[in-house]
Amino acid sequence: MAPFTDRLRTIQAAQNSLLCIGLDTDITKLPPHLSHTSEGVLEFNKRLIDATCDLVCAYKLNLAFYEALGERGWWVLNETRKHIPSSVIAIADGKRGDIGNSSDLYARSLINELRFDASTVHPYMGRDSLEPFFRTPEHGVFVLVLTSNPGARDFQYLKAGGKPLYEQVILRVKRWNTHRNIGLVAGATRPAQLKRIRLLAPHLPLLIPGVGAQGGDLKRAVQYGCDTHGFLAIINAGRNVIYASAGEDFAGAARSAAQAMRDQINGYRDSPTH
């Protein structure tokens, strides 16, 4: 199978979409007509996927939302993942990072058992903590670089060796990317830095959360996040899409919201600024 970066580009071209939908399904926010149980969460996810899978390049599942379901969480996660067609990328957003033997188990579980196409990881523990994820070329690994939350300022901007820490992370990640399968997580809430990140890493996939509820500017996320060919930015949309309607028409409403957003993104792709 092709290295992750090549596959991502192929999928984005075939789907004509950079949109990723975050299936961060909160059991307390399900439409009232669905059962507020693990089965209800799975039903909600499946109907969202059926309604939107021709409009996206990826789905991202934040593992916190599945762990919150307790004993049934793994089952919902596994069944949801199996429902995602192979025409798009399935991302496990678990922000893992641990010493070698533990990281090995996390990687095996997400890559070999649940068969996710990509994962998110924390850089703090360094290369050997990420190696078990890197070593499968067809599996994408998105390393946290500059996150979309306020606390990003606590450490990520610290000047280390004349550069902000997040740039030091990028420099190392580029060296580690021998299998062409590593990408970066860079929040849409920091457009100036996003532009700089794309400049520093012209060929790496960027997973870009933070548009919508978190307030990031979509236009700049697309224009700064894409490579020079208008690819390799993955724009994540969460609550705006999956909760577009709180009623029985939730899947249709999500489809409309996703379609509008995909088209808006494609409009911005046509006028790159760099």
Add this chain to the structure above:
Amino acid sequence: MAPFTDRLRTIQAAQNSLLCIGLDTDITKLPPHLSHTSEGVLEFNKRLIDATCDLVCAYKLNLAFYEALGERGWWVLNETRKHIPSSVIAIADGKRGDIGNSSDLYARSLINELRFDASTVHPYMGRDSLEPFFRTPEHGVFVLVLTSNPGARDFQYLKAGGKPLYEQVILRVKRWNTHRNIGLVAGATRPAQLKRIRLLAPHLPLLIPGVGAQGGDLKRAVQYGCDTHGFLAIINAGRNVIYASAGEDFAGAARSAAQAMRDQINGYRDSPTH
């Protein structure tokens, strides 16, 4: 209930032990007479806890080993945790770290559902990513500072504002510690730095992995890791104890190994160097 730091001190005094056993149970390493299933892992854990719970101040469960069990992982984790008596601390070693609403779910799951007494977290995403863990005073939060793996050198030693990054993490963590429930993870494989960390944070609990299989020096881990009263260092022992014997006598052998290690630690506590 008392803030975590006070409770830890009380428990370490009552148990006369700084030893923590890492219940990182690998299903492939179970003794041959136990069933190599989730039930077997739980049986192994319960018998280890029964055999050692008067000798330790804590058990640490690395969540990777439970996630590796798939659908039954949560059940084994939950049942194991319930088997840990309230006379000792149960630590969920999941190295979490995510934006606010996701971190909230992780914290709720580990604190309110599984009822762990403490968790480990990644600092990279900053304060708001950790706040959901900090806000429960009786819950301990161990922030990764200087880890025991080789990759610690990639970022943790980077000079940022005249100090290594890990010291910058300590400075902030001390400011955030308004509930007296935050501690640090500092590997025994870096004794000189461990000494410095205790100097910078004289009153914080230190969770110290890396003795045993990873090669850290026990004597220095204890002497540098303890506070001036000989408390607040939690010395984690993993494979050396839980796999002390591969046979039917595994629990008895683990007890002997734990007892020897507890006594050795207590011997070193009596001769602090600072």
